[in-house]
Amino acid sequence: MEYKKPLGVKIEENGVIPGAKKLVRRLSDMKGYFLDEEAYEELLKEDPVVYEVYAVEQEEKDGDLNFATTVLYPGKVGKEFFFTKGHFHARADRAEIYYGIKGKGGMLLQTPEGEVEWIPMEPGTVVYVPPYWAHRTVNTGDEPFIFLAIYPADAGHDYGSIKEKGFAKLVIEEDGEVKLVDNPRWKE
Ligand SMILES: O=P(O)(O)OC[C@H]1O[C@](O)(CO)[C@@H](O)[C@@H]1O
C-alpha cells in the first residue's frame, strides 16, 4: 500500500495558503452574474478582483478531501454586494463545510426548487452545506471576507444553472442596511 503524505499548512493573515493553487476571479469573469448591468459595465473599466481562491486539491476520488481559502473583496455592483459565482456540486449529493476566518458576510444557499437560506458569517462561524444545496458567499462588510472551505475531492462544480438563473434572492445594501430581496430575474 502506498500512503499519501500528511500535510499541515498555516493560513497566512491575508488568507493565502502557502503552496496552494491560486485562482483569481475578476469582475470580467462574472459577466451576467450581477443584476445592474449598467453598474457592471461602469465598474468593468477598473475590472477589480472580486475574489481569490487558494486551493489544495487531491485527485477526484471518493473518500478524499480538498480544502481552499477564499479571499472575497469588499465592493458592490449597484446595490449588490460582491459574491462568489456559486455552484451546485457536480456530484450533487456531496456536502461541504465552511469556516469564517476574517471579515463579515454570509452564505446564500438554495435547493434545486429555489428554496433559499441566508446564513450570516463572521470569524469563527461554521456553516454546514448539506447535499444538494447550491452555495454562494457574499461580502457584506468593508474589508476582505476570508473563509475556509472543506469539500469532498470528488464533489466537483456545477456552475450551469446558477449562471443562467442566479439565486432567487439578491443580497443588497439599502438605506445603510443589508437586505435580502427577491431577484427579479429569477425563474424556476
Ligand atoms: O467556486 P465558486 O462558486 O466560484 O466559489 C469559490 C469557493 O467555493 C469552492 O469552490 C468550494 O465550494 C472553493 O474552491 C472556494 O472556496
Ligand SMILES: [Fe+2]
Ligand atoms: Fe462547493
